[in-house]
Amino acid sequence: MTRTRWAVLGPGVISGDFATGLRSSHLGVLHAVGSSAPERAAAFAAEHGAAASGAYDEILAREDVDAVYIGTVHTTHSALAIRALEAGKAVLCEKPITPTAAETDLVLAAAARSGRPFVEAFKQRFGPFADLLRGLIADRELGEPLSLVAGFGYDQSPRTGRAFDPALAGGAILDVGCYPASLAIEVATVSGRGGLPAAFGDVSAEWVNGVDADTTAHLTIGDLAVELRTAVIREMPGAAVLHCADGDIVMPDAWGSRTESPSSLILRRGAEERVVTVPVVQPMGAEADAVSLALAEGRVEAPEMTWADSAAIARLCTGWLDAARRP
Template sequence: MVKTRWAVLGPGAISRDFVVGLRSSERGVLHAVGSSAAERAAAFAAEHGAEASGTYDEVLARDDVDAVYIGTVHTTHADLAVRALEAGKAVLCEKPASPTLAEVERILEAAERTRRPFLEAFKTRFGPFAQALRELAAGGVLGELHRVEGAFGFDAGTREGRLFDPALAGGAILDVGCYPLALAIDLAAASGRPIDPEYRRLDARLEGGVDGTAWAELGFGTLSATIGTSVIEDLSDTAVLTFADAEVVLPNVWGSRTASPDAVVIRRQGDEDVRHLPVVQPMAAEADALSLALEEGRLEVPEMPWAHTRAAARVLTDWRAAALAG
C-alpha cells in the first residue's frame, strides 16, 4: 500500500489532534505543514516530525503532497479548500465545511470540476458505533424510528476569542450544533426519510453578538429531531432515539477526538440491553476514508456524502440566520 502523504493547513489545536490521530492511520502519514506564517508551520512540523513546511501556497505547490487537512477557522475553509482542490489535492476539511451554503456549494463545485475527493470532517460518522446506529435505523428490528433527541454544549468559560467573534463566524451552531444535526441527517437517510428537513422551530439566545445557545425542532418527513447546542453552558451528551418498539439511549454520543463511542443501550418492554462496540480513533478513520476514496478514484466518502454536507449547510445557514436576526 502506498500511503497518502498528508499536509496540515493551519497549525492550531484541532490540527494537533488530527496529527495525533493520524499516527493510528493505516493509509496515511504526516508529510507537510502549511500556515499563513512560515515560521509557525516550521515549528509545528518540527514538533510532529513532518518533513516539509511553508506557507499555504508553498505547501499546495508541492508534488509530494496528496491530501490536505484544513484545520483553520470556519471563515477560511472555502478559500483554502478550493485552492487545495485546484492544486490537485484531496481535501479533508474540518466541520463545518463553511459558514454558508453558498460557500459550501463553491467547494463542491471545485471538487467536481477538478475531480478530487472532498470530505467534511465529521469524526462521529466513522466506526462501529455510527454503523450500528445506521443499521438500527434501517433494519426495522425496533420498529420505525420516530424521534431523535440530542445536544452538544459546553461552557467555554471565557467570552472572548474565536467562539465569540462574529467576524470569525463564532457561536454554538456552527461550532458544535452541527454534530446533532449531522446525526439527525444520517439517521434520516438510513431510515429512508428525506434529508432536507422542514423547520418547526429555530430558537437561539445571543451572547456577545453570536449564538450562545440554540435549539431546533426539525421534521424529516415523519421523523422528528430536537437538537440543541451551546458554548455558554454544559448540555447532556446523552442522545435518545425513539423507535416504535424501543428506546435507544446513547451515552457519550459524540465520543472524543481520540475514541469513538463504545455503547448503545436498548430499552424494550422493561428490559435493558447494553451493547458494547469496538472503538476506533475517529480522526484516523476519517483520514483513511478519504485515502481510500483517493485510491479508488471516488470523489465522495459514503459515511459523509456531499448530499449530507449540502443538507447540513442549508440548515446551519438558516438556523444561524434566524438566531442572529433575533
C-alpha cells in the same frame, strides 16, 4: 497500498489533534505543514515530525503531497479547500465546511470539478460505532425512526476567542450544534428521508457578544421530528436518543472525543434494555483513512460522509441560524 502523504493546513490546536490521530491511521502519514505564517508551520512540523513546511501555496504546489487536512477557522475553509482541490489534492475539511449553505455548495461544486476526494470531518461518522448505528437504523431493529433528541454544549469562560467572534463565524450552532445536526441528517438519510428539507418550528436562542450562545430548535425532516440543543455557555451531555416505533436507541456519548470514538449504545424496548458495545478507534485517524481509501479506489466521496449529507447539514445549520436570529 501506498501510504497517503498528508499535509496539514493551519497549525492550530485541532490540527495538532489530527496530527496525533494520524499516527493511528493505517493508510496515511504526516508529510507537510502549511500556514499563513511559515514560521508557525516550521514549528508545527518539527513538533509532529513532518518533513516539509511552508506557506499554503508552497505546500499545495508540492508533488509529494497527496491529501490535505484543513484545520483553520470556519471562515477560511472555503478558499483553502478550493485552492487545494484545484491543485489536485484530496481534501479532509474540518466541520463545518463553511458558515453558510451557499458557500458550501461552491466548495462541493469545486470538488466535483476537480475529481478529487473531498470529505467533511465529522469524526463521529467513522468507525464501528457509526457503522453499528447506521445498521440498526437501516435494518429497522426497533422499527421506523420517529423522532430524535440530540444535544452538545460546553461552557467557555471567559466569553472571548473564536467561539465568541462573529467575524470568525463563532457561536454554538457552527461550533458544536453541527454535530447533532449531522446526526439528524444521517438518521433522515439512512431511514429513507434523505433530500427532504428541514422545516423549523419553535426556535429559542440566547445571544452573547453577537453570537448564538445557547439555542434549542424543534424541526421536522419529512415525518421525522427532531429536537436539537447546543450551547457554548453551559455544559450539556453529548447525548442523543432516537425514538423508534418499537423502542429507543439511546446514545449516552454520541460524539466521542478527538481521541476515542463512541463505544456503546442502549437498545430499549419498554422496561427491557440491552447494551451493545463495539471497539473504540481513533476517530481522526479513521476519517483520514476514509480519504485514503477513496483515493486508492478512485472515488470522490466517502460513504460515511457523502456530499449530499454535507450539503443537507449546511442547509439545516443555515436555517437554524436564520430562525435563531428572528425575534
